[in-house]
Each structure stands twice: as structure tokens, then as C-alpha cells.
Amino acid sequence: MSNGYNEKVIEVFSNPKNVGKIDNADGVGTVGNATCGDIMKIYLKIKNNIIVDAKFQTFGCAAAIATSSTATEMIIGKTVDEAERLTNADVVENLGGLPAQKMHCSVLAEEAIREAIKDYRAKQK
Amino acid sequence: MDRIYFDHAATTPVSRKVLDKMMPYFSDVFGNAHSQHGFGRQAIKGVDEARSQVAKAIGCLPNEVYFTGSGTEANNWAVKGAALAKKAKGKHIITSQIEHPSVLNNCKWLEKQGYEVTYLPVDSEGFVIVDELKKAIREDTILVSIMLANNEVGSIQPYKQINEVIKQYKGCLYHVDAVQAIGAIKVDVKDIGCDLLTLSGHKFYGPKGVGALYIRNGLKIEKLIIAGAQERSMRGGTTNTPAVVGIGQAIEDAVANMDEYSTHCQTLRDRFINRVENEIPMVKLNGPRANRLPNNANFSFDFIEGEGILFRLDLAGIAVSSGSACSSGSLEPSHVLQAMGVDIVLCHGSIRFSFGSANTIEQVDYAVEKLKEIVKFLREMSPLFNLNEGESKNV
Ligand SMILES: Cc1ncc(COP(=O)(O)O)c(C=O)c1O
Ligand code: FES
Numbered sequence: 001m002s003n004g005y006n007e008k009v010i011e012v013f014s015n016p017k018n019v020g021k022i023d024n025a026d027g028v029g030t031v032g033n034a035t036c037g038d039i040m041k042i043y044l045k046i047k048n049n050i051i052v053d054a055k056f057q058t059f060g061c062a063a064a065i066a067t068s069s070t071a072t073e074m075i076i077g078k079t080v081d082e083a084e085r086l087t088n089a090d091v092v093e094n095l096g097g098l099p100a101q102k103m104h105c106s107v108l109a110e111e112a113i114r115e116a117i118k119d120y121r122a123k124q125k
Numbered sequence: 126m127d128r129i130y131f132d133h134a135a136t137t138p139v140s141r142k143v144l145d146k147m148m149p150y151f152s153d154v155f156g157n158a159h160s161q162h163g164f165g166r167q168a169i170k171g172v173d174e175a176r177s178q179v180a181k182a183i184g185c186l187p188n189e190v191y192f193t194g195s196g197t198e199a200n201n202w203a204v205k206g207a208a209l210a211k212k213a214k215g216k217h218i219i220t221s222q223i224e225h226p227s228v229l230n231n232c233k234w235l236e237k238q239g240y241e242v243t244y245l246p247v248d249s250e251g252f253v254i255v256d257e258l259k260k261a262i263r264e265d266t267i268l269v270s271i272m273l274a275n276n277e278v279g280s281i282q283p284y285k286q287i288n289e290v291i292k293q294y295k296g297c298l299y300h301v302d303a304v305q306a307i308g309a310i311k312v313d314v315k316d317i318g319c320d321l322l323t324l325s326g327h328k329f330y331g332p333k334g335v336g337a338l339y340i341r342n343g344l345k346i347e348k349l350i351i352a353g354a355q356e357r358s359m360r361g362g363t364t365n366t367p368a369v370v371g372i373g374q375a376i377e378d379a380v381a382n383m384d385e386y387s388t389h390c391q392t393l394r395d396r397f398i399n400r401v402e403n404e405i406p407m408v409k410l411n412g413p414r415a416n417r418l419p420n421n422a423n424f425s426f427d428f429i430e431g432e433g434i435l436f437r438l439d440l441a442g443i444a445v446s447s448g449s450a451c452s453s454g455s456l457e458p459s460h461v462l463q464a465m466g467v468d469i470v471l472c473h474g475s476i477r478f479s480f481g482s483a484n485t486i487e488q489v490d491y492a493v494e495k496l497k498e499i500v501k502f503l504r505e506m507s508p509l510f511n512l513n514e515g516e517s518k519n520v
Contacts, residue, residue, distance in 0.1 A: 010436070010440075013433075013436060014437075014440055016506075019505070019506050020505070020506075030508065036473075037469060037470075037473070038430065038473070039508055039509065040508070041508040057506055057507060057508040058506060058507065058508065059428065059429065059430060059470075059473075059507050059508060059509045060430055061430050061432040061433065062432050062433055062436050064430075065433060065506070
């Protein structure tokens with residue numbers, strides 16, 4: 001495909017992991033992308049401060065789908081603090097890069113995870 | 126199933142017959158068509174024949190046909206060349222909001238040079254609103270450039286009514302981008318009443334990188350590519366003989382086969398539209414149901430993004446386009462759909478399917494089945510869709 005995506009991105013986009021929602025999630029984050037108007041929703045299941053499950057739903061492009069799949073995989077098993085430190089650059093690196101005009105898509109997952117953690121913390125109080 | 130190509134509005138393969146006609150001109154008949162010797166004369170014979178073929182196809186004289194390096198170049202030439210030639214008369218240009226970038230962006234460039242441009246709106250089906258043209262046109266309007274048929278939604282513009290309006294304004298030129306129309310509908314410059322008309326070879330089974338501009342006899346526009354005596358001193362650069370020979374044969378064949386070709390495409394297109402509308406919920410056909418190019422279908426799928434559909438179809442071996450190929454590098458949803466007032470979310474989820482000679486009913490049916498799976502999969506992934514669960518039970 002001459003769409004500028006590398007093979008890993010296409011592979012992840014074709015078989016994304018952690019798609020869907022978690023009923024009774026401990027934290028839910030929804031963000032919109034200022035650049036393209038697309039939307040991302042992340043659900044977290046958290047036990048003893050560890051992220052035991054993460055799922056996403058997106059109205060977004062192939063890059064948004066691939067980055068959210070990878071980002072959710074990267075945070076499962078991490079502590080909440082570790083997950084909060086995950087950046088879009090980490091996710092893009094894991095995917096072996098994204099076309100320049102698609103970098104903004106990777107921000108969606110990062111921001112949605114942070115929102116979900118914020119939601120989780122608010123619920124803890 | 127072999128790979129399936131449903132993107133004929135982006136480009137078509139060169140037909141066998143056209144290819145055979147072109148082949149000798151690469152190395153046997155390699156002469157420069159402008160040379161004074163036998164080699165050159167052999168080449169110019171091919172070019173002359175092609176010029177006659179194009180002229181016959183669009184109902185003009187051979188000396189009204191100028192070959193260019195693409196449809197894009199012909200549009201550049203028509204718009205800039207007319208604007209520069211007529212600037213003493215006025216600096217107002219009218220075009221539509223749904224033109225190809227090769228017209229739109231030239232108009233934007235002219236605005237920077239001190240011209241004033243009116244971008245006519247279109248209705249919800251993608252037709253230019255002729256009353257708006259009546260309101261916009263004035264004594265200092267020097268050019269109206271409106272395409273014959275839109276490349277994204279296939280709407281065939283009301284060119285007769287448009288010409289009726291323009292005719293009232295003496296000295297106002299009428300340019301028509303007919304790139305998508307050749308071979309699909311009748312294109313006759315006298316019938317349209319235009320002064321300038323653009324063609325591109327690769328949209329009707331001819332080669333890429335060759336186009337033509339019809340310039341009505343008696344009309345003088347400024348040159349775009351300035352050099353020597355080629356194309357009667359109107360367009361510089363050594364003639365691309367194989368490509369020119371190719372576009373000539375291709376247009377002759379396209380016009381000869383038009384009825385059969387458009388019926389074939391329309392049969393596939395209508396079956397596709399019917400099945401998609403009946404079997405996939407929450408879809409919207411973009412563009413009109415009548416006065417539409419026979420090979421064009423364009424759908425928006427609620428709650429999902431076009432790129433996901435496009436790539437998944439590609440992985441299944443089915444080639445389509447989202448918006449238009451030229452703008453797929455940009456993030457802006459299609460300017461055509463936006464001009465038609467299509468909801469911005471639906472613009473994001475739009476896909477164009479354009480059919481052609483090698484397509485079959487079996488391919489259409491296979492694509493519909495794949496599309497059903499893909500849309501279902503992506504909708505399950507969509508937060509927007511899940512907000513709408515009430516109405517999505519049976520999807
Ligand atoms: C309506 C329209 N005009 C102009 C062009 C440009 O033609 P070309 O690809 O030959 O530059 C295209 C296709 O790309 C088109 O669809
Ligand atoms: S273009 Fe919007 S998420 Fe990628």
C-alpha cells in the first residue's frame with residue numbers, strides 16, 4: 001500500500017487488540033482531536049493501582065486505530081503512574097514511526113489514557 | 126478472487142488497442158515531430174491523426190485542439206491564459222466550489238494577482254445553482270469555469286443553462302473541465318457552447334501525462350508553457366508522440382463504445398447502490414440519482430472514518446478511494462461534500478466507488494459482502510456508533 005504507513009502499522013491496524021468497551025470500567029476517558037475532529041474513548045480496569053485491562057473505541061483513521069491498539073497493550077500490567085507517563089512518542093516508536101501528517105493521530109490515545117486516569121482518580125476520592 | 130479495481134475515476138488502464146498503437150512511437154517512429162526530415166514527418170503523421178481523432182470526438186476542428194502534458198496543465202492554461210488575455214476587459218472570474226484543485230487553486234492564485242473570484246455554491250446533490258450564476262455574473266466577468274461532471278460525486282452540471290446565462294455577456298469566456306465525462310456521456314463543444322474545454326487521456330483508457338485543451342477558433346488566450354514553435358507556437362516542449370498518439374486512439378474508441386460502456390458501468394453501479402442501500406444500515410448516497418456519471422457511486426457510512434474502510438477494502442484486494450485521490454494526503458474532508466452541505470462526520474466516512482470495463486457483477490457482489498463485514502467491524506469499534514445503540518440493534 002502506498003499510503004505512507006509501514007508494515008507494522010498496517011499489521012496492527014488490520015488486527016487491532018483491545019477493541020471495545022469495558023463494563024463497569026474504573027476509568028473512562030473521551031477526547032476529540034483538534035486537528036481532524038476525530039474521537040477516541042479509552043476504558044481502564046484497575047486493581048491495586050495496576051492497569052489490568054484497557055480497551056478503546058475510536059472514530060478515527062488507521063493511525064488512530066493502530067496507536068490505540070499499541071498504547072493499550074503498552075499500559076496493561078503497568079501502574080497507574082507509569083501509564084500516565086506514556087507519551088505518543090513512545091507509542092509511535094513502538095510502531096516504527098508514522099507518516100508526518102499522521103503524527104497528530106497518535107496524540108489521541110495518549111490523551112484519552114490520561115483522561116481515563118483522571119476519571120479513575122476522581123472516582124477514588 | 127483476483128484484485129478488484131473500483132477506482133476508474135482516479136485513472137484507467139491503457140487499453141490493449143491503444144497500447145499497440147503507441148508502441149511503435151517509442152523507438153521505431155522516434156523522430157521529433159517538429160523535425161524537417163523523414164523521421165520527423167513520420168512522427169507528425171501520428172500527431173496529426175491524433176489531433177483529428179480528438180477533434181472528431183468532441184465536435185471541433187483539428188486546429189482547435191492543443192495537446193498538453195496533463196488535464197491539470199490544460200486547466201492551468203485555460204484559467205490563467207484566459208484571465209491574462211482578458212484583463213483589459215475585467216478581472217472577475219466565476220467558478221464553482223466543487224472544481225478540481227487544478228481549477229480551484231489557479232483561481233486562488235489569480236486572487237493573489239488582483240483578480241476577483243466568485244466560487245458558486247452547489248445544491249445538496251452537487252449541482253451548481255444556476256440562479257447564483259445569474260446573480261454573480263456581470264459586465265467585467267471575463268471567465269466562467271465550471272466542470273462538466275464532478276469527479277467525486279459524478280453530478281453532471283447543467284451546462285446548457287449555464288451557457289444560456291453566459292451567452293448574454295459578450296466577451297465572457299466559458300471553460301469546461303470535461304476530464305471525467307469523456308466516454309461516459311456525450312461531449313460536444315458546440316452543444317455545450319464553450320470556448321475552452323479540458324480533456325485528460327488516462328481517464329478513458331489512454332495514457333497518463335497527456336491532455337488536451339480545445340480553444341475555439343478566433344479566441345486568443347495567453348500561453349502557459351512558453352518556448353518554440355510546437356503546437357502552433359501555443360504550447361512549448363517537444364511533443365510526446367506516443368502519448369499523443371495514445372490519447373487520439375483512446376478518445377476515438379471511448380466515443381465509439383460510449384453507449385455500451387456506459388450501460389455496462391451503470392448496470393454494475395446500480396446493482397452496487399441497491400445492494401448497499403438495502404443491506405447496510407445507516408448509509409447515505411452522496412450526489413444525485415439522476416444526471417450522474419454512469420460509473421460513479423459515493424457513499425458515506427455513518428459513525429466510521431473513510432480511511433479505515435479504504436484500507437480494509439485494500440487488504441481484501443478491493444481498490445476504492447476516499448474523497449479524491451489528490452486530496453487523500455490532506456486531513457480536510459472533501460471540499461466537494463462540504464460544499465454540498467454533507468455533515469462533517471459523514472464527510473469523514475465517505476468512499477467513492479468508480480466502475481469500468483473489466484468489472485463484473487461477481488466483483489460487485491463480492492465487494493458488497495466485504496463491505497458489509499468491514500462496516501460492521503469498524504462500527505463496533507466506534508464510540509459514536511455505541512452512543513447510538515438504540516438504533517443499531519440489528520446491525
Ligand atoms: C475533474 C478533473 N479535472 C482534472 C483532472 C486532472 O487531470 P490529470 O490527472 O491529467 O492532471 C482530474 C483528474 O485527476 C479530474 O478528475
Ligand atoms: S486523521 Fe484523525 S485520527 Fe488520524
